[in-house]
Each structure stands twice: as C-alpha cells, then as structure tokens.
Amino acid sequence: MTYRIFLTRLGNGLLVLIGVAIMNFTLVHMAPGDPAMIFAGEAGGGDETYVEQLREDMGLDKPLVTQFAIYAGDLLRGDLGYSFRNQRDVAGMIAERIPATLLLTMTAFGIALIIGVVFGMLGGWFRNTLLDRGLMIVTLVLYATPLFWLAMMFVLLFSVRLGWFPPFGMQSVLVPDAPLERMLDVGRHLVLPAFSLGLFYAATYARLMRASVINVSNADFVKTARAKGVPGGRILRVHVLRNAILPVFSLASVQIGQLIGGAVLTETVFAWPGIGRLMFDAILQRDYPVILGVFLTTALLVILVNIATDLLYRIVDPRIETGAGS
Amino acid sequence: MLNKTSFAVTRRMALLGATALLTLPRTALAQTGPVEGGRLVLIARPEPATLGLGLNLQAPTIYVGGKIFESLLTYTTDLEPMPSLAKSWSISDDGLTYRFELQQNATWHDGTPFTSADVVFTADDMMRSSHPRWKLLAETYVERIEADGDFAVTFTLREPFSAFIYAFELSSLPIMARHVYEGTDYRTNPANNAPIGTGPFKFVSWNRGQSIELERYEDYWDDSAAHLERVTFLVIPDAASRETAFEQQMVDVLRPGDVEGFVARRLSETDDVVMTTMGEEFYAPHAFIQMNLRKPPFDNLKIRQAVMHAVDRDFISNNIWFGMAAPATGPVSSRTAFYEPDVTPYPFDIEKAQSLVAESGLSGDDLKVTLTPLPYGQQWDRTAEYIAQQLTQAGLDVSIKGVDVSGWAQALSTWEFDLALNYTYQYAHPALGVARHYLSSNIIQGTPAANNEGYSNPEADRLFAEAANSVDPEETQRLYSEVQKLLVDDVALGWIFEMRSPTIYRDTVNEVVTSAIGAMDTMKATWKAA
Numbered sequence: 001m002t003y004r005i006f007l008t009r010l011g012n013g014l015l016v017l018i019g020v021a022i023m024n025f026t027l028v029h030m031a032p033g034d035p036a037m038i039f040a041g042e043a044g045g046g047d048e049t050y051v052e053q054l055r056e057d058m059g060l061d062k063p064l065v066t067q068f069a070i071y072a073g074d075l076l077r078g079d080l081g082y083s084f085r086n087q088r089d090v091a092g093m094i095a096e097r098i099p100a101t102l103l104l105t106m107t108a109f110g111i112a113l114i115i116g117v118v119f120g121m122l123g124g125w126f127r128n129t130l131l132d133r134g135l136m137i138v139t140l141v142l143y144a145t146p147l148f149w150l151a152m153m154f155v156l157l158f159s160v161r162l163g164w165f166p167p168f169g170m171q172s173v174l175v176p177d178a179p180l181e182r183m184l185d186v187g188r189h190l191v192l193p194a195f196s197l198g199l200f201y202a203a204t205y206a207r208l209m210r211a212s213v214i215n216v217s218n219a220d221f222v223k224t225a226r227a228k229g230v231p232g233g234r235i236l237r238v239h240v241l242r243n244a245i246l247p248v249f250s251l252a253s254v255q256i257g258q259l260i261g262g263a264v265l266t267e268t269v270f271a272w273p274g275i276g277r278l279m280f281d282a283i284l285q286r287d288y289p290v291i292l293g294v295f296l297t298t299a300l301l302v303i304l305v306n307i308a309t310d311l312l313y314r315i316v317d318p319r320i321e322t323g324a325g326s
Numbered sequence: 327m328l329n330k331t332s333f334a335v336t337r338r339m340a341l342l343g344a345t346a347l348l349t350l351p352r353t354a355l356a357q358t359g360p361v362e363g364g365r366l367v368l369i370a371r372p373e374p375a376t377l378g379l380g381l382n383l384q385a386p387t388i389y390v391g392g393k394i395f396e397s398l399l400t401y402t403t404d405l406e407p408m409p410s411l412a413k414s415w416s417i418s419d420d421g422l423t424y425r426f427e428l429q430q431n432a433t434w435h436d437g438t439p440f441t442s443a444d445v446v447f448t449a450d451d452m453m454r455s456s457h458p459r460w461k462l463l464a465e466t467y468v469e470r471i472e473a474d475g476d477f478a479v480t481f482t483l484r485e486p487f488s489a490f491i492y493a494f495e496l497s498s499l500p501i502m503a504r505h506v507y508e509g510t511d512y513r514t515n516p517a518n519n520a521p522i523g524t525g526p527f528k529f530v531s532w533n534r535g536q537s538i539e540l541e542r543y544e545d546y547w548d549d550s551a552a553h554l555e556r557v558t559f560l561v562i563p564d565a566a567s568r569e570t571a572f573e574q575q576m577v578d579v580l581r582p583g584d585v586e587g588f589v590a591r592r593l594s595e596t597d598d599v600v601m602t603t604m605g606e607e608f609y610a611p612h613a614f615i616q617m618n619l620r621k622p623p624f625d626n627l628k629i630r631q632a633v634m635h636a637v638d639r640d641f642i643s644n645n646i647w648f649g650m651a652a653p654a655t656g657p658v659s660s661r662t663a664f665y666e667p668d669v670t671p672y673p674f675d676i677e678k679a680q681s682l683v684a685e686s687g688l689s690g691d692d693l694k695v696t697l698t699p700l701p702y703g704q705q706w707d708r709t710a711e712y713i714a715q716q717l718t719q720a721g722l723d724v725s726i727k728g729v730d731v732s733g734w735a736q737a738l739s740t741w742e743f744d745l746a747l748n749y750t751y752q753y754a755h756p757a758l759g760v761a762r763h764y765l766s767s768n769i770i771q772g773t774p775a776a777n778n779e780g781y782s783n784p785e786a787d788r789l790f791a792e793a794a795n796s797v798d799p800e801e802t803q804r805l806y807s808e809v810q811k812l813l814v815d816d817v818a819l820g821w822i823f824e825m826r827s828p829t830i831y832r833d834t835v836n837e838v839v840t841s842a843i844g845a846m847d848t849m850k851a852t853w854k855a856a
Contacts, residue, residue, distance in 0.1 A: 033731075033735055034732075034736070037732075037774075038731070038732050083375075087375075087513060087515075087518050087519065097535060155567070159574070167567060167570045168562055168564075168567045169537075173537065268564050271535075271561060273561070277563060283730075284372075284731055
C-alpha cells in the first residue's frame with residue numbers, strides 16, 4: 001500500500017518537475033536583458049560581431065524552441081548545462097553550494113519548529129495568561145519584521161555590540177586545522193543566520209500550534225482524560241501534543257520551499273555561500289544555465305521534502321494509513 | 327603627450343618615481359620602510375565569475391586578477407607610463423612603431439620563463455579574439471606585432487594613434503601565458519579558475535562564495551617588491567555587511583564602491599582610517615544623463631539645453647555624492663589629458679530651463695519621458711530622483727522606470743529609452759574612452775558602452791579622427807578642444823559629474839594607491855605594519 005503511494009507521489013513529483021522546467025525556461029527567457037549583451041557591456045564596449053559571437057557561444061542565436069529542445073535533451077542526460085560566465089558546469093557549481101544551504105535551512109527549520117512548537121504549546125496550554133500574551137506579542141513582532149532587517153539587527157547587536165558571533169561568512173579567514181575546531185567555527189558562524197531565518201518561521205508555527213493546542217484541548221478525549229484524573233503533564237504530552245502538532249507538520253512541509261527562498265536574503269546579508277546567493281547573482285547577470293539549474297534543484301528539493309513529509313505524516317497520524325481519518 | 331625618447335629604467339629611476347608618488351596619501355608609518363609579511367584582507371564584490379583576465383573584464387575580475395597578472399605598463403597618477411613587464415619602451419618619431427624591452431628575469435607562477443612570445447601571443451592572438459576593446463584597437467590600428475629576440479616586442483601601427491601608449495594597462499592588455507592558453511579554447515581553459523600569471527601574488531585557492539586566497543610569489547621578478555605574505559579576498563555581497571567587516575577590522579581596504587558614499591565619509595572620519603580619492607585617474611569615471619536624440623523631445627536642442635540648466639550639478643556632487651564627485655563641464659574629465667575647460671557653461675537656472683522648454687514649442691505627450699536610473703546603489707537612485715524632480719520643474723513630465731542591471735543594459739543597447747543615467751571610463755585618453763560615445767560609426771546596438779544616444783555630427787567625427795591620428799601634442803589639444811566645444815554646444819549628452827570614488831584603508835596599511843588605477847593595480851608595493 002505504502003509502496004504504491006510512494007510510487008504515485010514520485011510520479012506526480014516528476015510531472016511537477018517537468019512543468020517547473022518548462023515554466024522556468026519560458027520565464028527566464030522572457031526577462032529583459034540577455035547574457036551576451038550584459039557580458040559585452042561589462043567588458044567596456046564591444047561591437048556587434050563580438051556580441052553576436054558571445055550569443056553564438058552561449059547558444060542564444062538559435063530559436064527559443066530549439067534552445068529548449070537542447071536544454072531538455074541535456075536535462076534528460078542529467079546535464080544541467082554550462083555557465084559561460086563562470087566557465088564551469090552548473091551541476092558542479094550547485095553541488096558545492098548545496099551543503100551550505102542545507103546546513104543553514106535545516107538548522108533554521110529545526111529552530112523554527114522547536115521554538116514554534118514550544119511557544120505555541122505554552123501559549124495554548126496557559127492560554128490568556130501573561131505568559132501567553134507575552135509569547136504571542138513576541139511572535140507577532142517576529143512575524144511582522146522583514147527578514148533582512150531582523151538579520152541586520154542581529155549583526156548589530158550580537159556581532160558589532162556584543163561581539164559574540166561573527167557577522168558574516170561560513171568560516172573564519174584563518175580556518176582552524178583541527179576538525180572539531182573547524183566544526184565549532186562553522187557553528188559559531190551559523191548561529192546568527194540560522195536564528196534570523198528560523199525565528200521568522202517560528203512565529204508562524206507558534207501561532208498555528210497555539211490555536212491547534214486550544215482546539216485539541218477542548219476535544220472530548222482530553223476532557224475524558226481529565227475526568228479520569230490523568231495528570232496535566234501526561235495529557236499535554238500524550239493526548240494534546242501528538243494531535244495538535246499535525247497542522248504544524250503539514251504547514252512546515254509546505255513552507256520548507258519558502259525557507260529555501262528566504263535563504264536568498266539571509267545568505268546575502270550574512271555572506272553565506274549557499275545556492276540562494278548563487279541564484280541571486282545568476283539572476284542579476286542573466287546567467288541562464290545557472291538560474292535554470294538552481295530553480296530546478298530547488299524545485300526537486302521541495303518535491304522530495306514534500307514526498308518525505310507525506311510519508312512521515314502517515315507514520316505520525318495512523319488514521320491516514322487506515323483511512324480512518326475524518 | 328608622448329615622450330619619444332627611450333626610457334631605460336634603473337633602480338635610481340624607480341626611486342625617483344617613488345618620490346614623485348609622495349604626493350599620494352600615506353601614513354607616518356610609511357617612513358619606517360616596508361615590513362615583510364602579513365595578510366592583507368580585501369573584498370571581492372561581487373564575486374568574480376572567473377579570474378581569466380582579458381576574457382572577463384568585470385571590475386572584481388580585474389581587482390583580484392590584477393594581483394596575479396601584469397601588463398606591459400602601468401601609469402602614474404599624472405598618467406605618465408611606468409614600467410611593469412616592460413622595463414623600457416620607445417616610440418618612433420612618426421608615431422608608428424612602439425618598441426618594448428621586457429623584464430628578463432620574470433617567470434610565470436609555474437616556473438616557466440616569461441618571454442616576448444607570451445606578449446605576441448597575447449596581443450596578436452588571444453586578446454584579438456576575446457577582449458572587445460583590444461580587438462577593436464588591434465583591428466583598426468595595428469599592422470603587425472613582432473618579437474625581436476626573447477625580450478623585445480615591436481608593435482607597428484597602420485597610422486599614428488597617439489592614445490596607443492595607454493593601451494597597455496592591466497585591464498586593457500593583461501599578458502597571458504602562451505604555454506597555458508595556446509591551442510586551447512580560451513573561454514573554457516581551466517586556468518581561468520586557477521590562474522597562472524607573472525604578478526607579485528600567486529593563486530592559492532578559491533573557496534566559492536567565501537574567499538579567494540593568494541600568496542607571495544617568491545620568484546617575483548622585482549625583488550624589491552611583493553611585501554605581503556598573503557592577500558585574501560572575502561566575498562561579502564551585502565553593503566552593510568561590508569561596512570561592518572571593515573569596522574570590525576576584519577577587512578583592511580575598501581575599494582571604490584565597496585560601501586556607499588555616505589558610509590565612506592563616516593568611516594573616513596574614524597581614527598586610524600585613511601581615505602583617498604586618488605588612484606582612478608586612468609579610468610576617470612564620468613557620469614552623464616543619456617538622452618535619446620532620435621525622437622522628441624530630446625531631438626530638440628532647446629530641451630537638451632534645458633536639461634543642463636535644470637540640474638544643479640554642484641548640489642548632486644555635494645549633497646547626493648557627499649563631496650565624492652566634482653561637477654562635469656563636458657565630455658572629457660578634468661583629470662585626463664586634453665581636457666578643455668573653456669566651453670559654453672550651463673549654470674543652474676531653473677527659470678532659464680523653463681523658458682527653454684517653452685521656446686522649444688513642444689507640449690503635451692512630446693514632453694512625457696521616462697528616466698532609467700543606473701541600478702548601482704542608493705546614490706544613483708537619489709541622483710535619478712533628483713534629476714526627475716528638477717526636469718519636472720522645468721516642464722517635462724518625467725517618470726522613473728526602475729530596472730536591474732540587465733534591464734538597464736538592454737534599454738541602452740536597444741535604444742529603448744528616453745533618458746538614462748550612465749557613466750563611462752575614459753582610459754586616460756579621449757580616443758580610448760570618450761570618442762566611442764559620440765562617433766557616428768559607433769551608433770551600434772548590442773552594448774551600453776557605445777553611442778547609444780544616436781549623436782551624429784560629421785564635424786565631430788572628423789575632429790575625433792584627426793586628433794587620434796595626430797602625433798603633435800599641441801595640434802592634438804587644439805583638435806580635442808574644438809570637438810569638446812562642439813559637443814557641449816550640441817549637448818550631445820548631459821554631463822553631470824566626475825566621480826571621485828574613495829579608497830579607504832586602515833592606517834597600518836601602506837602604499838595602497840601607487841598608480842592611476844589605485845587598488846586595482848598589483849599592490850606589489852603595499853605593506854602592512856606589524
């Protein structure tokens with residue numbers, strides 16, 4: 001049963017990926033400005049023949065349909081293309097940037113989930129108390145704050161004023177040799193970007209979790225448990241939490257894509273060497289193969305995460321597996 | 327002005343040259359003499375796509391590559407040629423033959439000796455196909471390039487071209503290794519990402535998205551130079567983060583544009599920080615309003631004159647660029663050769679601008695225009711907003727059309743604009759950096775660095791051509807003066823200001839700016855107090 005569902009999901013994912021590839025290609029080529037012209041402009045001049053030569057090198061002299069056919073053919077062979085600007089394989093460029101992005105987004109995702117769930121749980125359980133109000137104000141402020149501004153305030157406070165964490169980069173200029181020190185070095189660099197990205201999403205989860213906890217707390221089975229004299233802590237852990245977390249879980253699986261999007265800003269402010277920044281630079285320079293490569297990889301990541309959460313969801317909530325859900 | 331005598335450069339001359347540079351800002355520490363060793367931290371912004379100099383001419387590629395590669399010459403801040411890979415040079419009286427004697431003990435970073443074959447390969451082969459500026463120059467003027475033994479090269483021109491001596495700067499003709507590039511596809515050669523040059527610093531590693539690491543080349547040909555042990559370029563994409571990095575003393579030098587002008591001013595007022603606006607005399611960036619002369623209202627001279635009167639260039643220089651700019655009077659920067667100050671002035675006078683618009687006889691939709699700003703940061707945005715406001719006051723109906731760099735380049739390259747902000751590098755001589763914006767032969771699509779406004783005047787074409795061919799400095803000056811007056815009378819472009827971009831560095835760093843290309847140069851004389 002699960003096996004068949006997995007295959008169906010995978011098939012659907014593939015269709016989505018094909019759709020994304022077609023759409024990306026069309027949109028990217030619709031944007032004004034082409035790479036050859038920009039390249040020539042940056043070179044401080046150039047005549048028509050130079051621009052034409054560049055265009056030919058980049059394969060931009062062919063009709064759009066032909067260009068797409070070549071692109072699609074390359075994709076089928078697993079080739080993401082070649083960046084003339086960087087003179088490198090796109091797949092290689094993405095491969096060296098992905099770990100940094102995954103480290104940042106997954107840490108931020110963890111922070112968002114943990115803080116969101118804890119804040120929401122406390123708020124919902126102790127609803128309408130001072131604690132609840134305080135937590136909800138904090139989450140509201142975090143949610144309303146632009147991501148880049150929060151990041152800059154973090155740098156100002158924790159880096160410039162207090163000097164606790166480095167303001168940018170993924171590692172120090174003088175990288176320590178010992179593996180443990182190297183890990184700690186990356187860890188120290190990770191704190192500010194991961195928190196500024198994570199806190200923004202934590203706010204959403206906290207509010208959702210709070211509402212969900214309140215909702216579940218009013219359910220009959222919780223009332224029954226109370227009536228039976230089950231201790232409060234156990235009710236919260238066993239009855240409320242496991243049920244209340246499901247909506248957060250579904251939202252989180254959708255939002256992980258946005259998280260990678262949000263990483264563009266965070267990676268720029270903190271000079272984090274991930275694919276978000278690669279994408280940003282590539283868009284500014286109209287480096288088509290890189291833009292398409294990053295978009296496609298991001299889409300693939302989102303699809304895979306969605307499939308994974310879908311399957312996980314079945315484990316967390318057995319009603320779906322048995323078809324007993326409402 | 328060309329010197330037609332032969333230069334034999336000795337150590338004494340080099341010392342004299344260094345003395346001449348005493349006019350440049352330097353700190354008290356400089357008097358103690360260079361300290362060997364240390365790490366200099368700079369910023370690569372944006373991260374270079376490649377380090378293949380000559381194939382990619384973006385500023386960060388030149389900035390990083392400039393420490394690894396060299397050209398035949400470099401130039402003093404007075405724009406006199408100085409030795410680099412050429413130790414001396416001579417120009418024949420007829421202005422047709424340029425002979426360079428090369429350094430005899432220079433080697434490539436892989437140990438291969440540097441010879442005239444590298445120069446001939448670079449100039450006659452590689453750069454002819456990959457470098458748009460050199461290609462144009464070589465095709466127009468160069469008859470042949472020949473080696474004379476291992477350490478001399480002669481360039482023979484078809485006709486005299488007085489600007490030719492300025493074609494040997496780092497970004498104009500970086501000398502590349504023949505043994506690395508010959509017979510390969512230049513664009514995809516792996517050396518573009520792990521370069522091998524002759525410069526004072528050799529490439530060590532490139533941690534993509536993070537940093538580029540160089541180290542001193544121990545066998546560098548000039549054994550009195552290359553003091554620093556390491557040079558590190560950090561990739562910091564955000565302007566506020568770059569500011570923080572400098573303030574936190576994680577970065578030693580900020581090159582022009584690394585931070586916004588208002589930040590530069592604040593930083594320069596900090597203790598232990600030095601700021602200089604010298605070191606860009608060669609490029610002399612010159613900002614202007616580009617007006618599309620092909621259609622109303624800018625095909626009307628009175629409207630163009632109105633633009634000049636409506637915009638207060640002093641206000642822009644002082645209040646938007648915080649004094650890091652000087653009002654421009656015409657097409658040639660006051661910092662390069664052949665500048666003519668005596669041209670028709672257009673003092674700020676909004677009433678005059680209004681009456682000129684009225685006299686133009688245009689009204690309604692004819693006065694409706696869009697302004698495409700240069701998307702290079704806040705100061706350019708403010709400049710565009712100010713200009714739009716002033717022109718609206720003068721009677722035009724201006725709306726700002728914001729685009730990113732690609733959109734801007736496309737608008738200019740395809741002539742789909744009314745007004746646009748732009749700036750140009752002058753490359754030390756009007757024939758190299760100025761004429762291209764006005765020659766009718768250069769009304770071409772496909773690049774934002776051509777005659778995009780569509781200015782066409784046979785008289786200007788003739789004057790530019792004669793001036794470029796003239797070998798008599800006085801005659802050249804007369805011709806360039808005449809063409810400048812003509813262009814200013816025609817208001818071919820709306821010149822606004824000469825940029826005075828600051829290089830900022832800690833006072834423990836010395837000899838940062840030692841030539842007309844400032845921090846872009848090799849930094850072989852730069853040293854850091856312990």
